[in-house]
Amino acid sequence: MLGGTFDPVHLGHLRSALELLEVLQLDRVHMVPAKVPPLRDTPQVTPEERLTLLQLGIGDTPGLVADPRELERDGPSYSADTLASLRREYGDQARLVMALGHDAFLRLADWHSPQRLFELAHLVVIDRPGCEAPLTTALAELIEGREVFSPGALMRRPAGGLLRLALPTRLSISATEIRRRLASNRSVRFLLPEAVEGRILDNLLYRRR
Ligand code: ATP
Secondary structure: OEEEOOOOOOHHHHHHHHHHHHHOOOOOEEEEEOOOOOOOOOOOOOHHHHHHHHHHHHOOOOOEEEOOHHHHOOOOOOHHHHHHHHHHHHOOOOOOEEEEEHHHHOOHHHOOOHHHHHHHOEEEEEOOOOOOOOOOHHHHHHHOOOEEOOHHHHHOOOOOOEEEEOOOOOOOOOHHHHHHHHHOOOOOEOOEOHHHHHHHHHOOOOOOO
């Protein structure tokens, strides 16, 4: 699972999802847009629209799935609930991985039920350019004894490990920068898939109101 606000989805997300699939030898990557992201402001664009942009971005890419399950739940979109739902679907023995960027990982101790995430899945932290801050004490305690150092080490158990991973392609693209560019009428070409760019421009999304 790669959760996020996807406000909007960009090539940093999509390329990372694809490389996770390959490097970790996963069957598929569920990309799950948050309906109500718990730790940030409400996005300007509706969850349904963010899902549509994600579907357009993924297109027919094998192994990547635009997963609407958080849109079907009320209240804050907690990843622990999403992982529990995936666990029910795939069963106790399946290897589940929750991937997140290093920026998101640094705030993990503030998430809802962070211990439970490790009961349900392995956590894989994707290196992201410009996000090298030290870990807080709470985060260091949370991950104590969990770290492994190769994708193969995650194969032995269905959940519970932590792997920090430098994927082959590191893209310093962020949705914040894309929203800024759109708000000031600057080009976002080559930062996100053409179909996503087309829909955003046609519908005047992310324009300053
Ligand atoms: P924003 O700038 O609005 O915070 P974002 O670009 O970080 O957005 P999110 O939807 O918040 O996008 O990200 C979803 C997940 O993807 C997070 O775990 C985030 O760390 C990760 N991620 C986002 N951009 C990249 C990137 N360029 N490379 C690798 N991981 C990324």
